[in-house]
Amino acid sequence: MKVVAIIIGILLLITICLIGIGYYFWSNYGEQFIADTQQVINEANTFATNSNSSDCLNKVDEMMSNCKEIKCTLHNRFFLSECLVVAKYEATFCHDIPSETDFINAAKWKKQYCSKILKDDAYCEGVIEEVVIFCDSKRDLL
Structure with a gap:
């Protein structure tokens, strides 16, 4: 019983x-992160206006080549998400991309894609x- 109480105490302390x-970082850096994120979303909208789905992916490939930290990884993800929604959808863009619910094939596809662009890490896959x-959202509409 004493061991359980110690474990619960340690978990509570952690x-x-x-x-x-989290509170410290959000208090000191939260507003700047939100402003930076809004700027990234605006840039994605501007870029996507005259682009298609493949252009968005190619742009993020370029952006990822200089990314080595979590902040730019999150911004790249926000950029790609916004860009894909705004850009002109190509009917063939999603053909080779597995469904999100097909966990194994989706993970393989992400790993292969990141290897192909020489960015073989968890940040790229994210x-x-x-x-x-x-692509799942597009398939749901069909």
Whole structure:
């Protein structure tokens, strides 16, 4: 019984520390992150106005080549998500992209895609996840 109480106490302490760290970062950097994110979304809208789905993906491929931190990874993901929604949809864009519910094939596709653009890491796969989500939404409309 004592061991359970110690484990619960440690977990509670870790939770409180994580909440404190999250609060600190949000208090100090939250407004700037929101402003930066809005700027990224505006840039995506501007770019997408005269672009198609493939152009959006190619642009994010370029953007990812200089990305080595979580902040730009999130911004790349926001850019891709917004760009795909606004850009002209190509009927063939989603043909080879597995459904989000086909976990294994979707994971393989993301890994293969990121390897192809020489960005073989979890950050790339997180950004490219937006393509899978987008294509699922398009398939739902058909």
